[in-house]
Amino acid sequence: MSGENVTENTTMYDYSSYFTDYEDYGPKNYSDVRKFIQVFLATLYSLVFILGFIGNALVVCVLVKHRNQSNLTDICLFNLALSDLLFVFTLPFYSHYARVGQWTFGDFMCRLISGSHQTGFFSSIFFMVAMTLDRYMIIVHAHRVARYRTMRAAIILTVLVWMLSLFVSLPDFIFIEETEDSHGLECDYPQESKVWERYDLFTINVLGLVIPLLVMVGCYSRIIPTLVTMRTTKKHRIVKLIICIVVVFFFLWAPYNISRFLKYLQERKIIPSDHTWYKNVRMSVTVTQAFAYTHCCLNPIIYAFVGEKFMRRALQLLKKLVPGYGRDLSDSTFGRSTVMSRSSEVTSTFIM
Template sequence: MSNITEDPFLSTSADYSGYYYFDENKTYSPCEQDDMRSFSEGFLVTIYTLVFILGFLGNGLVVCVLVKHRNQTNMTDMCLFNLALSDLLFLLTLPFYIHYSLVGKWTFGDFMCRFLSCSHSTGFFSSIFFMVIMTIDRYIIIMYAHKVARYRTTKACFSLILFIWILSICVSLPTFIFAKLENNGSCFYEPDSDILAYYDMFATNILGLLIPMLVMVACYSRIIPTLVKMRTAKRHRIIKLIISIMIIFFLFWSPYHICRFLNFLYSKNLLATGCTVEMRIKEWIIVSETIAYTHCCLNPIIYAFVGQKFMRRAMQLLKKWAPGPVSFTENSFRRSSVMSRSSVTSTVMM
């Protein structure tokens, strides 16, 4: 079995250097590739295209609305803006991988292989980190609103946002250093030591899933009882939103991280070897990866469009772009909305 540790973000359907198993005669034999190639090309290209279009439209609208109202933004809006930028950075790499899957080789050169690999990883981690920051911010403002209000300044927010971007780039830096373009046209990330392989697994599973999930559960488990005690008509809606955030995040990301972990165990000979096992793991990674990617399409809905303040701004902007169709929607929204005056509620609901 090959000891190459591939990053499923980068290998897609074009790199089959790891599709080998160790037979009884101690010779390396390639696993069947045709079915995997056809499955990858059809499935990946279709899902990647849909994710790119829907995610670009949703996150692009978030950016446009927040830029237009930049003079009225608060810390939550600034985090939401950077969350949308993270998702856009992540999404802008997908067309290159769509082309990679269709053509069967990387045609954009070695630097773009490294740069897009790092950009892809940076967008992934920064998106997760900004969701964590928004969760902590909601927890602090609800539980300790009066104590921390003076610390939630614009300068502090910019410093925190800068720190998140630097951290995301640093975590993703190995993908820039060790991603490479092979002579056969394959662009993939190959850690050249066990230390980097363990680091890659730590960064992906611990920083990308376990810590964010623990933060969400810890913070929201304290927030929900506090909201239940509040006398606001919107508390049930807010609680449902909070529960939805945790469930959606877990359902969309956990299968991918589990598959990555199984692939790591397989690369270390800790699972049964053979083409059947290897091909199944590769298929699970592809399917779970595309499911995880669709989460960036849901972020605008979860964190922006459910908020009445943001929705009202979005409707006003859309009305300027398409006056006829949107005017009815906006009027209907205004008639059905019951605006809350609670600062805590508006913080949770954006």
Template structure:
């Protein structure tokens, strides 16, 4: 997720794509023209696909949830905010797509501040709500009888305010410290500070807050949830367990390579790693590839958290029938929402996985 806080080149908080190809004065001259040509095509293409798919998927989630806002639950609130943060993240990608293609920022100083901040806000907000939803599942399964009465709309609204405020606080330095500067005959949008403390803060927030802590929370919660689900006498348990495993595995696979490459790039710029052309070329090539893979995760959130739910899919089909009539969409008369409430156990399982809207 380039998150608003990233580390591609020295002292950058936004994607400075020239850092993929240029060598600093401390490096031996290396020919990175192949990496440059690859990134000119790969990043804009992938960003465009992620933008289109992300807008459609997350936009549908927002539309469906707002349409059925009278039946809102805590799960719905989390899904809505997750989709909103993903939309904010996706909103910044067209700017960075152009930036990656031409290696120059043409959108002015205000858009530089705004796009960088929104990028960071969407990234961390999405991560935080994934953690909230994981903790919610944990509470529902492990402490269902004692905590069920506390899962109210007021709690959902309070959590929403807390997550938004926390995400804004983390994003404020990016809003404030990014600017357009003329460097190396090009206009660039990156950090205006040369302080190493800011670089270390970037690395800490991206790797620890953006990956390690959420991953540890997921592993802990789901390692407790899965054995409990296996013992539940419901035909849905195997599907639920598989879904939980997919959530953790996909999150890990999509984000870990990117965060590792960012850390290696930081160590290389600090002179800790061996300084040679092979190392530099490998890092410059790995950055855009792993970044693109990580960004694609925002397109998967609607599928993982919403579209796999039968009830949610029913509502999506009903909404699409009004917009684009199609014979392939199942008629609401053949699929009533009450047909999905077969038992209290199944309903609880649906709430646990956050894949249905109760």
């Protein structure tokens, strides 16, 4: 196969190439692969959209209802849910893109959806990092930073994170466009702007995985020993939550980032690009990408619904929205542990 046929775009959105490039090897051998990708992506993206919308919308509603009792943790959680909502709102478009094999929504929507997708992705990651740093400071350096955790600080942090996310995503708003080739319409970088594909790969790997993972491991490795020495009845639960946060983040995003990097190496002919490697790497990118996107469904569970206070608020809201639901539930249904002083502050930071 020639270099032209092997080369494929490295953007997150070039779904049509998953189908058209396989045709170079013969439809008899790869028709089953194309059908799998079409059904798999369309189905999983639709499922992620439904679950992600329900979970994150409930988080937003609960936090808005109790906005007068909000703290820095609540503000970060609220913006994390907004980020995930922005992310999942783009998935129906990509589900359709994957199913039909070409972009059908026009140039404006191509830029808007691509940029919004990236902005939602990066803001979600950045707010998770902000929550990690906040937990580290309030637990390891509680006496120094407690007075700085004000509403004003939360607003400043929120504005900075959204501005940074938008800035990192600007190339998608500016340079991605609806393009046409022999296989139909695509939503991709044009040939003269292909340099931004390497930028896209770099930012997603470095800002989307490496730096957040290093921050999580570094902060939580200091937090856990501090927690163990505290006299709180929930320290073991908090440690398990910490481990869950890091493990889920790594195992959902690392395979996708590794697959994209392998595809980049393959396109540069640094690793083999025969038909077997070609098929396996493309399939790996497709599958790992779809599962990585499920992280936006898990964020409400990991960061909100594991908490007693938040769960109590959510059930109270559902009880008002759905008559008869949670009729027998009361605050006493949940734990009554009220360890005071620093331990209670630490507990409320993790277990909302």
